[in-house]
Amino acid sequence: MEVNDTDVRRERCDPDRPAHPGVFLTREAGKSDHQPAGLSVDFPVSVVLPAGGTGERTGLRTPKQFCSLLGRPLISYTVQAFERVSWIQSVVVVVAEENMDLMTDVVQRFRHTKVRAVPGGSTRHRSIWNGVLALGEGEGEGAVVIVHDAVRPFVDEDLLYKIATAAKEHGAAGAIRPLVSTVIATTSEGYLDHSLERAKYRASEMPQGFTYDVISRAYQRRGSTQSFTICPADRSPTSGSKCSESDFEFGTECLHLALQYCGTNAKLIQGPPTLWKVTYKRDLAAAESIIKDALSRSACVITGGSASGAALAGALREAVGALGTELEVVPDLRGENARCLAKEGNFILVSVGPSRPSEVEALLTELEAANRALLHPLVVIWVHMSDSDELSVSGRAAAVMDLSSAAKLRNILLYGIQLHPSKIGHMKTKQPGSHVWKSFYLCVLPFDI
Ligand SMILES: Nc1ccn([C@@H]2O[C@H](COP(=O)(O)OP(=O)(O)OP(=O)(O)O)[C@@H](O)[C@H]2O)c(=O)n1
């Protein structure tokens, strides 16, 4: 029972207009809300995120890196994945000239702290090279440079750590995944020439890591008499570069450049299945679904200390447990229970007896103060347990409608359910698997929030 959508920008990449980078946020998105994995490195690490493409294969006019997922552009999720890693010092995003303002808007709106944008080139290699040049000797010397496609938002700290430390040791490192389809070679007439033995090959993914020395030499001889110049869209770097025009124009593999021009054999590290790249329109929907799923893996049930609230929470925990969702049950958010405000996850507020919309308003205010609906909408389900349908009395309607407005302003999706206490028992008989967050599969009297 989805009572209403907030007007948080939920539009897809509407071909008729560029994706808006989402609602204004009230807190530093760059501050990590992520429990650090306790990893650290003893060398500087910078990141280059190539984001200068047009995303032609999506068929959309808005480049896929700026398409909105749950009200936020795809690139912001990728930037956040790197910002939350404490041992990464800086992130250079390489975007097309015409998107520099949009990227600046994303950085401001989502308050990314470690990132700066530089102009891209006409090909991916040219963009990456511009990003490496932007690091310069200052950030580069002795550093490891991680290169990661901006349209691969699901990258975790553990893999970044493995790639960075392997690159430091070997000069280059790259993430790989098993091939799903067999690779075949075709004749010029379009017939099968031969197929490759799939077990001997792997898909080259991202992130990749290089010592600054290797990646800068791979793209261009270091110490050349010519000063390094930003690689304009239509020209490869100054003469003396080791990369051929063909490399810059048609190449897709940085690890190859390291081997070809620096004799550096990259260390290959198998990464998780989440490394995939958003390439087609369907990938945007898949990415949003994955983000949504990750956001609904946990919730806090606030029972108000009532016995029926605790009974409901118990039944819910049993039901959603089968969905792999964890519930934490607290009577309120006072004292040490206040820590629930900082934890990832949604909220279920249980009210018993005469309805008190003020309780909901108080929770919305606390969630805003805790900056919870920052980088994605937060779900709050208000379950009003009453043996009367008093909520439908018009006198309540105005208060309830005010709640809806208050929630929208805070990027919170507010759902309301009125539940007759006698229905709690039904929960145990129903097969879990329904979409609990949208409509409890109870016999409930939903009211419109
Ligand atoms: N001139 C380019 C081309 C691509 N990229 C970036 O390289 C990454 C991987 O490239 P790809 O998936 O091919 O992106 P696009 O080139 O935008 O996609 P398409 O080929 O469908 O146009 C993307 O983050 C893309 O923005 C870039 O920085 N500069």
Ligand SMILES: O=P(O)(O)OC[C@@H](O)[C@@H](O)[C@@H](O)CO
């Ligand atoms: O080829 P595209 O430009 O679509 O995408 C780039 C990928 O090829 C690249 O990210 C990996 O193969 C690793 O090099």
